Amino acid sequence: MALEAAKLVAGLRETFGSGKTKSYEWRVSQLKAIVKLADEREKDIIGALRSDLNKSEFESYVHEISGVKKSCKLALKELHQWMTPEKVKTSSTTFPSSAEIVSEPLGVIMVISTWNYPFLLSLDPIVGAISAGNTVVLKPSEIAPATSSMLSKLIHEYMDSSAVKVVEGAVPETTALLEQKWDKIFYTGSCKVGRIILAAAAKHLTPVILELGGKCPVVVDKNINLEVAARRIISGKWCSNNGQTCVAPDYVITTKAFASKLIDALISELEKFFGKEPLKSQDLSRIVNSNHFNRLEKLLDDEKVSDKIVHGGQRDETNLKIAPTILLDVPEDSLIMKEEIFGPLLPIITVNKIEDSISVINAREKPLAAYLFTDEKKLEEEFIGSVSAGGMSINETTLHVTDSSLPFGGVGESGMGSYHGKFSFDAFSHKKAVLRRSFAGDAAARYPPYTPEKLRLIKALLDGNILAIVRALVGW
Structure with a gap:
């Protein structure tokens, strides 16, 4: 089982390494595939939810199906803007320069979902992971077996199976998956299991989002x-x-x-x-x-x-x-x-x-x-x-x-990290700082040999004291 999990992750890393999940076009295609899945297989989804929880058609659509579609449609509308690097101001220390924050995908994500909203809480985090350009493994809850089986079948049918995979099963399968190195783990469930997830992630320094609970x-x-x-x-x-x-x-x-x-x-x-x-x-x-x-x-x-x-x-x-x-x-x-x-x-x-x-x-x-x-x-x-x-x-x-x-x-005992809307995109992205400088404006004061005059100039620059800068430059 551990060997199968390792092969699974290796395959997803190979897909991610190919770069295809980073393209805007691929992300859009997968988001549209989820919407198509929700539209075309609505009756199947409602049937699975009724089998697992006796949910009414009203609850199934309003609380689960519509939520997934809404998340996809928002991502489709805003994705180009989310992916655009954010220009930021630079300081006098780096003058002349420009800078930006680039959102890059983390890599290979594991989503462990729960049984109470088994369709919504499986696919909603995947929307964020896909929007950010990652590959994903979904481990649906075995406590909602009809929905788990349906998700395994439909995700393989509608989505890019080289980048989005489903692993069904219970504790042994989850344990084997947790032994692998992930770039982020997203878990929804109890505080008890959340501690197990966090301990497993710590072995690989894997960041986690824990959506837990508590007495509201x-x-x-x-x-x-x-x-x-x-x-x-x-x-x-x-x-x-x-x-x-x-x-x-x-x-x-x-x-x-x-x-x-x-x-x-x-x-x-x-x-x-x-x-x-x-x-x-x-x-x-x-x-x-x-x-x-x-x-x-x-x-x-x-x-x-x-x-x-x-x-x-x-x-x-x-x-x-x-x-x-x-x-x-x-x-x-x-x-x-x-x-x-x-x-x-x-x-x-x-x-x-x-x-x-x-x-x-x-x-x-x-x-x-x-x-x-x-x-x-x-x-x-x-x-x-x-x-x-x-x-x-x-x-x-x-x-x-x-x-x-x-x-x-959540906060404290009720969890860590957050998602929904752009927060989902950010949850599965690394905010990479990028500074650009030309070869012009290279100041001798930053290099040895260090002199009292250079120190006065550097102090003035770091303190933002314009008058002191002028004095240092003219030799006062």
């Missing part, structure tokens, strides 16, 4: 449009893969006085969206497999929270479904508050003053996303200034991830 908080103030806020919280939590999303709201903080109103609003809107029997709703994704179902059951059955359920809690083990579930005033030392939930359970923590929510968040690891619902500008400014998170949305959840003008990535 939602702070809800009282002076809001409660109906709209409830809908947006539900949308981020249960309408996006039934909570199996890295930026999904993980827990809510509100005041003791406002909690009952918030819960009533959430319940009312949940019933509008999924009916009174949500386990029968075709719009509610299932839990990905029995292991994750059992993990979520364990969180619910914890004796510290079993009596804290105020809505939901219904389960269908046969179909791997858990209804949207709200819990109130769960203890800080309960399992559900120690682990990232990654499912349809939403604990609510209450505080005396809404401002106290900031210290509650800051007592934990830095989350991938943080959300605030308020009309108070002062609280908004304090929240943005005091809470460290990968990204934020004010009076919304998760939508900041969809804006290509914003970087998406």
Whole structure:
């Protein structure tokens, strides 16, 4: 297996060394191929996502297929500009000269994707790697086997198979790949595996982007449009893969006085969206497999929270479904508050003053996303200034991830590095500094033998003291 991985990487290095992936034309052809794949095989993609996660056609298209197409179309529109060297100013030290920053591809990239958005999170990083002119290996998640198999087949069919390859499998295959030397590794998944990726990359000094997760908080103030806020919280939590999303709201903080109103609003809107029997709703994704179902059951059955359920809690083990579930005033030392939930359970923590929510968040690891619902500008400014998170949305959840003008990535425990839009291009590029000088203007002062006069001139130049420069030049 290790030998096969080594041959794979060697082949990709040979392709990269040929220089063909660096051309604008090749990059454009591969981006267009991804768009064509998404258009022509839309039904196949939707079918695979339904098989793996019971995703509705709406969720599959809006949350996955359209995101890939959007990334490709933006790259196609902006690629020429992204590739153009950036002219920069030079200093008096290098006068006369010109300088620029050249974006060059890193080389051979490995993308290890995850199962919750297996189409989007496989191809979106590849869009960035291809745009930057790299060769790529994709290791899709074995937990979404239908999508993994489909990607292996379609990428080979639509894209340049000498430059973009797919390796299916589980831990042994991933381990063999990690033993190789890469020019960058992009990983989406858990903190536990992220540490394994980082340790493996360190052996070769390989840079990494880690898109991890964490417990994303939602702070809800009282002076809001409660109906709209409830809908947006539900949308981020249960309408996006039934909570199996890295930026999904993980827990809510509100005041003791406002909690009952918030819960009533959430319940009312949940019933509008999924009916009174949500386990029968075709719009509610299932839990990905029995292991994750059992993990979520364990969180619910914890004796510290079993009596804290105020809505939901219904389960269908046969179909791997858990209804949207709200819990109130769960203890800080309960399992559900120690682990990232990654499912349809939403604990609510209450505080005396809404401002106290900031210290509650800051007592934990830095989350991938943080959300605030308020009309108070002062609280908004304090929240943005005091809470460290990968990204934020004010009076919304998760939508900041969809804006290509914003970087998406974590901080601290929630990850490192970012991508989306031009940030994806930059993530897989090296910014190479280039300085150009003519043979004119060669100053004797920079060369030995060093004299007091030369030192005075060099000091004046380095300090930018024009009068001192003039004095030094005229021998004062």
